[in-house]
Amino acid sequence: MLRARRIPPPHIFPPDPWALEATRFGPELAGEFVGQAETMFALSNGRLGIRGMLDEGAPVEEPGVYLNGFHELRPITYGERAYGFPRVGQSMLGLPDGTPMRLYVEGEPFQLDRAEVRSFRRRLDMRSGVLERHVAWRAPAGQCLTLRTRRLVSFDDRHLAAIGWELSVEDGAAEITLCSELVLRPPLPADPEDPRLAEPFAGRRVLCPTGQEATGLRAILGFRTEGSGLVLACAMDHAVEDPERLAARLECKEDCAVVRFRGEVAPGRPIRLWKALAYYYDGGGVAPEEVRARAALTLDRALERGFDGVLERQRMHVARFWERADVELEDADPHRQQVVRWNLFQLLQASERAEGHGIGARGLTGRTYEGHYFWDTEIYVLPFLIYTNPRMARSLLMFRHGMLDKARERARELNHRGATFPWRTIDGREASAYYAAGTAQYHINADIAYALRKYVEVAGDEEFLLDYGAEILVETARLWHDLGFFSPRRGGRFCINAVTGPDEYNTVVNNNLFTNLMARENLRYAADTAEAMRRDHPDAFAELVRRTGLKDSEPVEWREAAERMYLPWDELLRIHPQDDEFLYKERWDFANTPADHYPLMLHYHPLNLYRAQVIKQADTVLAMFLLNGQFTPEEKKRNFDYYDPITTHDSSLSVCIQAIVAAEIGYATKAMEYFRFAAEMDLSDVGGNMRHGAHIASIGGTWMALTYGFAGLRDGEGRISFSPRLPSEWRALRFPLTIRGCRLRVEVRHDVTTYRLEAGDELTVFHCGEAVTLSAAAPVATRPTPPPPPEPVPEFPQQEPPAPRRG
Numbered sequence: 001m002l003r004a005r006r007i008p009p010p011h012i013f014p015p016d017p018w019a020l021e022a023t024r025f026g027p028e029l030a031g032e033f034v035g036q037a038e039t040m041f042a043l044s045n046g047r048l049g050i051r052g053m054l055d056e057g058a059p060v061e062e063p064g065v066y067l068n069g070f071h072e073l074r075p076i077t078y079g080e081r082a083y084g085f086p087r088v089g090q091s092m093l094g095l096p097d098g099t100p101m102r103l104y105v106e107g108e109p110f111q112l113d114r115a116e117v118r119s120f121r122r123r124l125d126m127r128s129g130v131l132e133r134h135v136a137w138r139a140p141a142g143q144c145l146t147l148r149t150r151r152l153v154s155f156d157d158r159h160l161a162a163i164g165w166e167l168s169v170e171d172g173a174a175e176i177t178l179c180s181e182l183v184l185r186p187p188l189p190a191d192p193e194d195p196r197l198a199e200p201f202a203g204r205r206v207l208c209p210t211g212q213e214a215t216g217l218r219a220i221l222g223f224r225t226e227g228s229g230l231v232l233a234c235a236m237d238h239a240v241e242d243p244e245r246l247a248a249r250l251e252c253k254e255d256c257a258v259v260r261f262r263g264e265v266a267p268g269r270p271i272r273l274w275k276a277l278a279y280y281y282d283g284g285g286v287a288p289e290e291v292r293a294r295a296a297l298t299l300d301r302a303l304e305r306g307f308d309g310v311l312e313r314q315r316m317h318v319a320r321f322w323e324r325a326d327v328e329l330e331d332a333d334p335h336r337q338q339v340v341r342w343n344l345f346q347l348l349q350a351s352e353r354a355e356g357h358g359i360g361a362r363g364l365t366g367r368t369y370e371g372h373y374f375w376d377t378e379i380y381v382l383p384f385l386i387y388t389n390p391r392m393a394r395s396l397l398m399f400r401h402g403m404l405d406k407a408r409e410r411a412r413e414l415n416h417r418g419a420t421f422p423w424r425t426i427d428g429r430e431a432s433a434y435y436a437a438g439t440a441q442y443h444i445n446a447d448i449a450y451a452l453r454k455y456v457e458v459a460g461d462e463e464f465l466l467d468y469g470a471e472i473l474v475e476t477a478r479l480w481h482d483l484g485f486f487s488p489r490r491g492g493r494f495c496i497n498a499v500t501g502p503d504e505y506n507t508v509v510n511n512n513l514f515t516n517l518m519a520r521e522n523l524r525y526a527a528d529t530a531e532a533m534r535r536d537h538p539d540a541f542a543e544l545v546r547r548t549g550l551k552d553s554e555p556v557e558w559r560e561a562a563e564r565m566y567l568p569w570d571e572l573l574r575i576h577p578q579d580d581e582f583l584y585k586e587r588w589d590f591a592n593t594p595a596d597h598y599p600l601m602l603h604y605h606p607l608n609l610y611r612a613q614v615i616k617q618a619d620t621v622l623a624m625f626l627l628n629g630q631f632t633p634e635e636k637k638r639n640f641d642y643y644d645p646i647t648t649h650d651s652s653l654s655v656c657i658q659a660i661v662a663a664e665i666g667y668a669t670k671a672m673e674y675f676r677f678a679a680e681m682d683l684s685d686v687g688g689n690m691r692h693g694a695h696i697a698s699i700g701g702t703w704m705a706l707t708y709g710f711a712g713l714r715d716g717e718g719r720i721s722f723s724p725r726l727p728s729e730w731r732a733l734r735f736p737l738t739i740r741g742c743r744l745r746v747e748v749r750h751d752v753t754t755y756r757l758e759a760g761d762e763l764t765v766f767h768c769g770e771a772v773t774l775s776a777a778a779p780v781a782t783r784p785t786p787p788p789p790p791e792p793v794p795e796f797p798q799q800e801p802p803a804p805r806r807g
């Protein structure tokens with residue numbers, strides 16, 4: 001439940017279903033809001049990310065240009081170290097920034113917060129994938145100038161970004177200088193109050209120069225990292241419309257390249273140019289010259305296409321995305337569609353060209369959590385990708401598969417069999433320093449297996465399962481079998497002790513329900529897969545045995561552990577305890593917790609939290625969503641009623657899940673309220689920290705709240721079913737899903753729900769339990785939408801709850 005903390009509407013944006021537009025440069029885009037706007041207007045393609053710094057390079061709060069996976073190693077220092085603590089961390093690095101285009105009019109610098117601005121528009125156009133800005137101002141010498149810039153990070157060429165620049169003057173000519181830069185800034189400072197904002201390199205050089213190239217209007221800066229051994233090239237080039245009118249001079253040093261253009265702008269004679277930026281990196285085996293040459297190739301290709309060509313390819317790419325992923329709402333509040341599309345656009349930006357990488361907790365929109373990949377990808381983002389971009393879902397799972405050897409090594413280090421995937425990582429090694437909320441989150445292994453299964457079943461990619469997935473399943477099942485034991489004190493049930501579930505306020509607990517249930521799934525699926533492969537795919541099975549040394553006895557053992565898995569149950573309350581001890585703890589004193597003490601982890605010692613019944617994020621409730629069929633409706637309701645009031649949502653991964661389960665139980669009002677918090681997590685800055693980056697898991701969860709929550713999508717064992725529950729304030733909800741190569745479009749209205757097969761031969765889905773078969777000959781089926789049931793009454797006293805805060 002939520003304390004009545006109103007979500008501020010994204011007030012500064014006029015409602016536009018396809019764009020986010022700031023229409024004035026007022027106080028809401030200055031001061032502390034500079035950082036928020038940098039996140040809101042960040043551009044990324046999943047490989048390259050550029051925060052929304054202003055074109056002039058100032059004012060600026062947290063400038064950032066990032067490449068997915070580009071990191072440096074650093075020692076993790078502990079006051080007291082213990083065996084098995086990771087010693088080497090990984091940190092995503094800020095790269096040279098190619099966005100600054102500093103303008104001087106008659107020698108006076110143009111800077112938004114100091115200029116006499118006549119009009120201002122900054123618009124993220126989600127249909128074209130372009131960030132456009134339009135500023136008209138009066139220069140100190142009196143001329144009225146207009147500057148139009150357009151910026152994109154290309155989906156077509158993942159190493160490319162481009163900036164179009166156009167200056168005109170209404171009255172009187174003006175002499176101008178434009179400095180187009182590519183500049184490496186020193187690392188940002190850490191935030192000593194917030195562990196999520198570590199900055200281990202502050203004040204140090206981490207990018208070591210490997211040489212520069214400078215010719216014409218082109219400069220290429222080369223760097224290398226010492227520890228991680230990565231080789232980087234950052235490059236810029238320019239194309240000027242009327243080169244005779246602009247004199248240009250290029251200067252290039254180790255950390256900075258500048259092209260200085262000088263010329264005159266006159267009425268009817270605007271100045272137009274565009275800048276291509278290329279960022280390329282590779283592993284240490286590649287020579288710096290080769291990496292620079294590749295960056296040069298990206299520039300050559302872009303300049304050949306011209307800015308219009310680059311824009312057109314961007315538009316086409318984004319159009320294909322909306323075709324397969326748009327979610328349309330008919331709502332009286334026009335902001336809602338805008339907010340939903342901004343969320344979807346972030347998913348596009350975080351994932352589209354992330355081939356060969358994972359997805360960081362903030363995508364490439366900020367430095368929080370050092371660019372690490374968590375379970376956020378598998379549980380919160382993969383469902384969206386499985387249904388809208390299965391190719392990328394596969395790539396992310398392949399990326400996990402590529403980590404297996406390191407996960408095997410980590411398991412040996414921890415004295416386990418099988419593989420232990422890292423809680424947070426970039427290069428596959430565990431990078432989490434606080435084991436209680438890190439290494440102990442063994443559930444990540446089952447989360448990966450869960451996502452893998454969903455991918456295989458929904459995309460129908462059995463080949464992936466045979467060639468790669470099965471190997472992950474064998475190693476994770478081995479881990480669970482090794483981690484748990486048949487406890488004589490629990491009637492010989494299989495117990496898993498000393499783990500942390502999703503809820504990081506109750507750590508190193510015994511028999512976390514979520515973990516045990518997910519482990520059970522992992523064990524069962526591994527056993528089923530191994531047995532089916534032995535029977536039906538002997539060659540693939542032989543290869544699996546070769547790679548893993550799988551013994552005949554193992555699937556039998558896994559099955560036994562799964563069947564005898566201990567699941568905590570409290571007969572008195574008739575709920576599932578979150579873990580063995582949870583119900584024995586004292587309830588957190590919410591009444592005497594000041595509102596400004598959330599998130600609790602920034603105001604209380606972990607021990608204060610660990611000994612109380614207080615939950616950071618959906619845990620048992622998440623299990624009820626993911627393993628939906630394994631709880632009775634009564635259990636779902638009682639569990640939800642018990643846990644909801646003591647969940648703080650101090651993690652942004654929480655409210656979206658509460659929304660889905662609330663919708664299923666019939667708590668329509670609450671479901672809507674939670675949905676709003678999830679959807680507006682960033683645009684309304686619910687957590688107060690969006691300036692550090694967009695909350696990608698919550699954004700993926702927003703898509704899940706729409707599809708799984710309000711359309712009631714469920715997909716256990718690949719059986720696609722819907723139980724729509726449209727919020728009363730919406731007239732319709734429409735979205736496409738890609739299922740086993742077919743494209744299904746679902747439209748939920750209050751009276752009827754329509755299923756339309758847009759591509760593919762045949763597909764059967766279930767509507768409120770009834771099978772609906774669609775085919776190319778009969779592609780449309782309409783069924784009555786069930787009327788909303790009356791809202792149920794909660795079982796347990798629902799106290800005034802905390803508001804969702806930082807995540």
Ligand code: BGC
Pocket residue numbers: 361369374375376502504616617650651652653697807
């Ligand atoms: C949450 C984790 C999450 C991490 C990164 C933490 O606050 O508790 O579940 O994986 O943030 O988003």
